[in-house]
Amino acid sequence: MNFEPVIGIEIHVELKTKSKLFSSAPVGFGEKPNSQTVAYDLGCPGTMPVLNKQAVVYGVRVAKALHMDIEQLIQFDRKNYFYTDLPKGYQITQQEHPIGSHGYVDLKIGDKVKHVNIERIHIEEDTAKQLHLGDMTLVDYNRAGTPLLEIVSEPDMRSDVEAMKYVETIHQIVTFLNVSDGKMEEGSMRCDVNISLRPYGTEKLGTKCEIKNLNSIANVRAALEYEIKRQTELLLKGESIGQETRRYDESLKKTSLMRVKTNDVDYKFFREPNILPVRISDEFVKDAIDTMAKLPDEYRSEFLADGLNENEVEVLLGDTDFTHYFEDVLALGCKSAKVLWNYLMGDISAYLNKDMLKLTDLKITKVQLKDFCNMQEDAKINSKQAKEVIALMLRDGADPKKIVKDLGLEQISDESAIQEIVDNILAENEQSIQDFLGGKDRALGYVVGQVMKASRGKANPALAKKLILAEIEKRK
Amino acid sequence: MNYLDLTIAEIHKALVEKKVTSLELVKESIARIKKDKNNSYEANNFDSALELASNITSVSEKEILKGIPYVAKDNYSTKDIETTASSNVLNGYIPTFNAEVINRLNKAGAILIAKATLDELAMGGTGLSGHKGATTNPYDNKRIIGGSSCGSCAAVAKCDVPFSLGSDTGDSVRKPAGYGGLVGFKPTWSRISRFGLFPFAPSLDTIGYFTRSVEDSAILTNILAGQDDKDMSSSYRPVENYMTYLNKPNTEKRIGYFKSVIDCIDDKSIVDSFYKTIDGLKAEGYIVENYEFPVDLLNALYSVYMVISCSEATSNDANLDGIKFGIKPTGDAKTWEEYMTEARTRGFSDLIKRRFVIGSFSLLAENKDELFIRAQKARRLIVEEMERFFKKHDYLVLPASKRVAPLIKDSSDKWNPNPNFVDNHLAIANLGGYPSLTLPLGYEKGLPFGINLTGRQFEEGNLFALGEDIEKMTGLKNASTVTRRIK
Numbered sequence: 010m011n012f013e014p015v016i017g018i019e020i021h022v023e024l025k026t027k028s029k030l031f032s033s034a035p036v037g038f039g040e041k042p043n044s045q046t047v048a049y050d051l052g053c054p055g056t057m058p059v060l061n062k063q064a065v066v067y068g069v070r071v072a073k074a075l076h077m078d079i080e081q082l083i084q085f086d087r088k089n090y091f092y093t094d095l096p097k098g099y100q101i102t103q104q105e106h107p108i109g110s111h112g113y114v115d116l117k118i119g120d121k122v123k124h125v126n127i128e129r130i131h132i133e134e135d136t137a138k139q140l141h142l143g144d145m146t147l148v149d150y151n152r153a154g155t156p157l158l159e160i161v162s163e164p165d166m167r168s169d170v171e172a173m174k175y176v177e178t179i180h181q182i183v184t185f186l187n188v189s190d191g192k193m194e195e196g197s198m199r200c201d202v203n204i205s206l207r208p209y210g211t212e213k214l215g216t217k218c219e220i221k222n223l224n225s226i227a228n229v230r231a232a233l234e235y236e237i238k239r240q241t242e243l244l245l246k247g248e249s250i251g252q253e254t255r256r257y258d259e260s261l262k263k264t265s266l267m268r269v270k271t272n273d274v275d276y277k278f279f280r281e282p283n284i285l286p287v288r289i290s291d292e293f294v295k296d297a298i299d300t301m302a303k304l305p306d307e308y309r310s311e312f313l314a315d316g317l318n319e320n321e322v323e324v325l326l327g328d329t330d331f332t333h334y335f336e337d338v339l340a341l342g343c344k345s346a347k348v349l350w351n352y353l354m355g356d357i358s359a360y361l362n363k364d365m366l367k368l369t370d371l372k373i374t375k376v377q378l379k380d381f382c383n384m385q386e387d388a389k390i391n392s393k394q395a396k397e398v399i400a401l402m403l404r405d406g407a408d409p410k411k412i413v414k415d416l417g418l419e420q421i422s423d424e425s426a427i428q429e430i431v432d433n434i435l436a437e438n439e440q441s442i443q444d445f446l447g448g449k450d451r452a453l454g455y456v457v458g459q460v461m462k463a464s465r466g467k468a469n470p471a472l473a474k475k476l477i478l479a480e481i482e483k484r485k
Numbered sequence: 486m487n488y489l490d491l492t493i494a495e496i497h498k499a500l501v502e503k504k505v506t507s508l509e510l511v512k513e514s515i516a517r518i519k520k521d522k523n524n525s526y527e528a529n530n531f532d533s534a535l536e537l538a539s540n541i542t543s544v545s546e547k548e549i550l551k552g553i554p555y556v557a558k559d560n561y562s563t564k565d566i567e568t569t570a571s572s573n574v575l576n577g578y579i580p581t582f583n584a585e586v587i588n589r590l591n592k593a594g595a596i597l598i599a600k601a602t603l604d605e606l607a608m609g610g611t612g613l614s615g616h617k618g619a620t621t622n623p624y625d626n627k628r629i630i631g632g633s634s635c636g637s638c639a640a641v642a643k644c645d646v647p648f649s650l651g652s653d654t655g656d657s658v659r660k661p662a663g664y665g666g667l668v669g670f671k672p673t674w675s676r677i678s679r680f681g682l683f684p685f686a687p688s689l690d691t692i693g694y695f696t697r698s699v700e701d702s703a704i705l706t707n708i709l710a711g712q713d714d715k716d717m718s719s720s721y722r723p724v725e726n727y728m729t730y731l732n733k734p735n736t737e738k739r740i741g742y743f744k745s746v747i748d749c750i751d752d753k754s755i756v757d758s759f760y761k762t763i764d765g766l767k768a769e770g771y772i773v774e775n776y777e778f779p780v781d782l783l784n785a786l787y788s789v790y791m792v793i794s795c796s797e798a799t800s801n802d803a804n805l806d807g808i809k810f811g812i813k814p815t816g817d818a819k820t821w822e823e824y825m826t827e828a829r830t831r832g833f834s835d836l837i838k839r840r841f842v843i844g845s846f847s848l849l850a851e852n853k854d855e856l857f858i859r860a861q862k863a864r865r866l867i868v869e870e871m872e873r874f875f876k877k878h879d880y881l882v883l884p885a886s887k888r889v890a891p892l893i894k895d896s897s898d899k900w901n902p903n904p905n906f907v908d909n910h911l912a913i914a915n916l917g918g919y920p921s922l923t924l925p926l927g928y929e930k931g932l933p934f935g936i937n938l939t940g941r942q943f944e945e946g947n948l949f950a951l952g953e954d955i956e957k958m959t960g961l962k963n964a965s966t967v968t969r970r971i972k
Contacts, residue, residue: 048582052804054570055562055584055681057716089800089848093821098803146821148808277848279857282687282797283679285718 012206012244014237015214016172017164018229020179021157022189023135023197024067030134030156031058031101038195042149050153052096057283058085064156065108065289067188068132069297071158072109074182074304075127079294080106084286089277093146094136096153102133104278114182116174123171126163133157152196158188164203164214169233176200176229181305184329193224200229205250206240215240216250220257220264232257236264308332315339315346324354330368331358334375343379345386352382352399360403372406381409388469394418422469424476427460430468431476434459442481453477489513490644490966493553493701500544500552507552507596511538514554514598517645523621525636525645527559527600528567534596541594549704551594557650558637559600560607561587562681566597570683571615572605574832575811584681585713586650586692593708598646601636605837606802607652607685608794609633609898610660614836619893622664623971624932628890631661632898633685634693638665641695643971648701651693654685655790656911658693659923663885663935666925666964667695668952670702673942674918675720677706678713686797687718689790689915697963699924699952703727706945722943730946735954737947740766741776741878745783749907750887755934758927759884762936765958773882776874780906785863787904790912792847792860799844805832836898843900868917875941880951883910885923885935911937920945922952925961931970 026036032049049056065083072079086104107129116123137153139146160179166172180198184191191198205217220236223229235257240250255264280286305326312322312335325332335346335353343349357378361367381399384390390398390413401412413419421427434456435442444452453474460473488496488505499505511534518526534554541552557563560570562580569575587597604614612620612635620635622628623643630639634651638658641649642665651658653671662669671693679690692709696702710724742763750756763773807814807828814831818824833841847856874881887907901908914921919939926936936955940948956962965971 048580051809053562053580053582053810054560054568054575054578054683054804055580056582057680057718059715059717087800089803091803091806091822091825093808096804096809098806099800275850277800277845277850277853279796279800279848283684283716283718 011208012241013209014167014169014233015164015205015207015217016166016168016233017203018162018166018172018175019201019203020160020176021135021199021201022160022179022183022191024064024156024158025187025189026061026063026067026156028061029154030061030064030132032056032154033059034154036155037151038192038197040151042147042151045151046153050096050150052098058101058281060085060284061156064132066297067156067186068108068130068158069289069294070186070301071130071160071183071188072112073298073301074186075109075112075114075130075160077109077112077127077130080108080110081289081291081294082106082286083108083289085281085284086278087281090274092136093148094139094153096137096150100134100136101281101284103131105280107131114175114178116171116178118170118174123166123174125165125171125175128161128163130158130160133159158183169230169237172202172233173226173230176226178305180226181326185302185305185308185332187302187329193226196224199224202229202233204233204236204240206237206244216252218250218253218255219270220255221267223257228257228259231262232264235262239264308336312346317346317350321350321354325350334368338375338379338382341375341379343382345382348382348385349378352378356396356399357403371403373402377402377408384409384413388422388471389413389420390418391420391466391470394466417465417467419467420469421464421467422472424472427464427468427473428476430460430463431473431480434463435477435480442484445481446485486966487513487644489517489647490963491647492698492963493550493647493696493704494698496553496647497544497549501546503543507538507541507544508535510552511535511554511596511598514646517643518599518640521645523623523626523630523639523643524617525601525620525639526556527569527571527602527617527636529599530563530566530597531599534598537596544594548594550590550708552596553594553648554596554598554646555590555648555650556599556601556637556640556646557587557597558603558607558634558652560603560652560683561600561650562683563587563597563600566600568600568683569616569811570606571603571617572805572832572834572837573616573812574805574807574828576616578811582681585678585715586709587681589709601634601640601649603635603637604633604898605834606683606798607633607654607657608798608837608840610656611896611898612636612661613893613896614834614898616834621893622890622932624666624890628892628932629664629896631664631890633657634661634695638662638667638669638695641665641667641697642965644965648694648696648705651695652682652685653691653693653915654689654794655909655915658695659911659914659921659937660886662695662923663925663937664890664933665695666933666935666961666968666970667697667923668699668702668925669693669695669923669935670706670948671914671921672706672710672945673720673920674915675718676920676943676945677709677711678716678719680713680715684797684801686794687801688797689794691915697965699922699949699956699962700728700731702922702952703731703949706949710945720943725946727946727949730950731953735947735950737879737944737950738771739878740771740773740880740882740951741874742773742882743778743783743910744775745778745780746883746907746910749905750884752888752929752934754927754929755884755888758934759936762926762955762958763882766954769954774878776878778870778874782863782867782870783906783910785867786906786909786912787901789860789863789867789916790909791843791900792856793864795840795844796847796857797844799841799848802837802841805829807832839900864916867913871913871917871919879940879944879947881913881939883937884926885911885937889929889932889934914939918942920948922948924952924956925964926955926959927961928968928970933964933970
């Protein structure tokens with residue numbers, strides 16, 4: 010490729026507070042239009058903003074997670090412009106004093122680490138939602154006033170993969186911190202991507218285009234892939250790039266022009282006079298940080314230490330609920346992280362996916378899952394039996410110990426009991442002993458199988474094998 | 486004489502002693518309002534008021550406002566009562582909630598009778614710019630009563646009610662109070678919740694009220710002051726009992742005035758009355774001294790006030806776009822821009838548009854430093870100078886205006902290219918968030934004029950104490966009734 014892409018990303022994250030940023034209306038998605046509103050959300054005259062403390066706590070936590078300088082002076086500004094989705098004719102935001110500045114994230118891409126600087130994060134209000142029906146525009150104010158955290162990266166990314174990884178990482182951080190549900194398809198995390206190209210080795214930035222409202226991590230990559238190609242082709246033809254706002258069409262896999270950017274809009278910022286600046290105390294900041302949920306990186310090192318490999322860790326961290334569930338079961342005394350991972354990401358995950366269930370829908374308890382895993386780790390049941398047991402557990406929510414007992418699946422690990430069976434089987438299979446001694450290894454498997462059969466599958470196979478070998482040794 | 490002509494304290498006593506009933510007061514008030522010749526009212530609340538009053542059978546001594554009628558400026562949000570701020574842009578707007586002060590008055594048992602006219606959206610000082618036309622002065626209806634709280638002032642001056650709510654951003658209660666022979670009061674910024682007051686310029690706006698005695702103003706402050714969770718800017722500072730400042734010798738006795746302001750006043754009777762009062766106060770043991778307030782700061786008052794208030798206003802009123810409430814465009818609009826443009830073109834008068842242009846212009850990136858930021862800096866200099874003033878003096882005392890209420894034909898709310906600080910000094914109290922009180926000082930050719938007192942933040946009580954001393958000197962407690970100059 011001839012050109013180096015320069016990419017910066019603005020991410021809007023809807024914060025998962027109970028009520029809106031400045032009003033008492035509940036925050037909710039998918040509710041009946043205009044049912045989640047109070048007078049403030051409609052911009053009724055005389056209503057006043059009352060700051061949601063939780064939003065500030067969340068802001069502090071994200072700032073901390075992104076290694077930022079935390080602004081303790083909480084102050085808001087008005088961004089003034091007219092639009093149909095903006096009920097007050099201005100948005101209250103943090104222009105002058107963003108709650109976090111000068112941070113970064115390190116992205117792990119293959120075995121390389123990509124360092125991306127983050128300019129600022131600030132808290133602001135979301136706008137109303139518009140529905141265009143024929144020649145009508147309907148406005149739903151449910152979303153108006155929902156707290157947003159805008160995360161603005163430096164233009165540090167150099168490829169579609171880095172951009173995708175960046176969004177994925179931010180998504181993981183905000184969901185692990187539980188400050189947002191991060192559902193991109195529902196708009197609770199939205200990305201605007203800025204991209205320009207320049208010849209490799211040059212410093213000067215090219216003209217940038219903004220691709221607005223990308224609603225999935227895959228689309229971030231796909232849109233950039235297309236846009237890099239489009240801009241490269243234009244530049245190679247000697248044409249110039251227009252300063253544009255573009256949208257990405259998922260079905261066509263193409264970006265298209267929304268509007269040409271003229272001069273920057275003058276938002277006539279000034280400080281919000283109804284919110285006196287507040288200086289949050291060191292204790293407030295400390296408390297917000299001390300009570301923070303664990304970050305993905307902390308889980309990474311913990312799970313690696315527990316014996317998972319990197320791939321297994323990443324698969325697990327792809328879902329906060331599974332991660333937390335996994336962590337809980339381990340904490341209850343599950344002896345093997347590997348065994349737990351296998352069943353959680355295997356049988357349990359498949360069971361849930363089949364009926365579109367969530368972990369919270371599981372009938373079994375975490376203690377039962379722990380017991381089940383430990384039975385296997387302690388070789389009380391074999392893997393074949395385990396499949397049967399977990400299926401019954403998931404179906405009935407039954408206790409694994411009870412299932413094992415009811416089905417008579419308890420392994421016989423009592424040496425003398427197995428010895429008896431071994432003796433009987435060997436007595437009946439003299440030919441197999443000779444075959445084995447004659448070098449036919451398969452003969453041993455046959456004998457073990459016979460012992461298992463005679464014990465109705467309950468004999469500990471490892472122990473049986475050990476005893477058979479000892480017996481054969483005697484007959485040499 | 487009717488009980489409605491008395492002060493709150495006197496009416497309350499009569500209610501307790503059952504000499505009059507709330508229903509009689511409300512009926513009389515409605516009858517007077519129906520005869521209003523000064524264009525003082527917007528929507529009324531007669532039916533609810535009558536119902537409320539007829540349910541009041543007794544009033545205890547503690548229930549000081551119970552059963553007493555009042556009116557509120559039409560920029561207070563009143564649940565189920567149309568509230569337009571005297572602007573066409575809000576025609577038909579029926580709020581779903583009450584302003585906090587309305588709630589507090591309701592809770593105290595006061596009875597809202599009607600909404601009062603104002604200069605459109607409280608932007609103006611004449612009372613001529615509301616969508617219903619000019620509100621006039623009950624003393625002489627060829628004259629203005631002043632604004633922006635014009636209807637609220639006229640209503641109390643002619644004894645339709647004993648008190649009313651106004652609002653004060655530059656002098657909107659305290660200047661008309663002078664023209665109406667009333668006590669007009671604004672508290673410290675943040676002392677009384679602004680929740681539900683339609684904002685003009687939030688950094689300057691305060692609740693305000695008209696009464697006919699200083700004591701009544703203290704009574705209302707007792708009821709209205711205090712923190713409100715719905716207004717983040719409202720102060721957590723404990724509320725005093727302001728009545729304790731009355732009927733006892735005032736201990737805070739250092740008064741300052743600006744001779745530079747007095748020297749701008751041509752009206753000899755105002756100047757004479759002012760100095761006569763000063764002499765009287767000296768005789769009462771007050772120390773009264775001139776303070777040399779830098780003239781360049783006084784000259785800056787008008788521009789500072791206009792730039793800040795218009796900048797904030799252009800943003801506050803951006804919600805009035807015809808989409809959610811109020812005026813509905815005709816339907817010719819093809820785009821949302823056309824829709825909003827039509828709503829705002831038809832909804833606002835030219836005066837308001839002029840102020841929006843001033844505000845918007847001041848906030849534009851290319852002008853912001855030179856206008857908006859510079860005005861903020863000048864505001865700080867003015868306040869810093871006042872802080873120096875308050876180190877030496879407990880009060881700033883000045884005439885409320887340079888003359889009696891002017892004739893309508895001589896009045897205008899247009900931008901004044903040659904402002905004189907004598908017309909704008911009351912805005913000092915808004916720029917610094919100080920409590921400030923105007924009370925009647927005297928009459929010139931049958932028309933009242935007032936004196937204004939401004940104190941340190943949260944020292945409302947001292948203002949009531951000094952106000953009471955002056956009131957005794959002038960003998961103009963309940964001026965409307967004692968002088969009987971309104972025909």
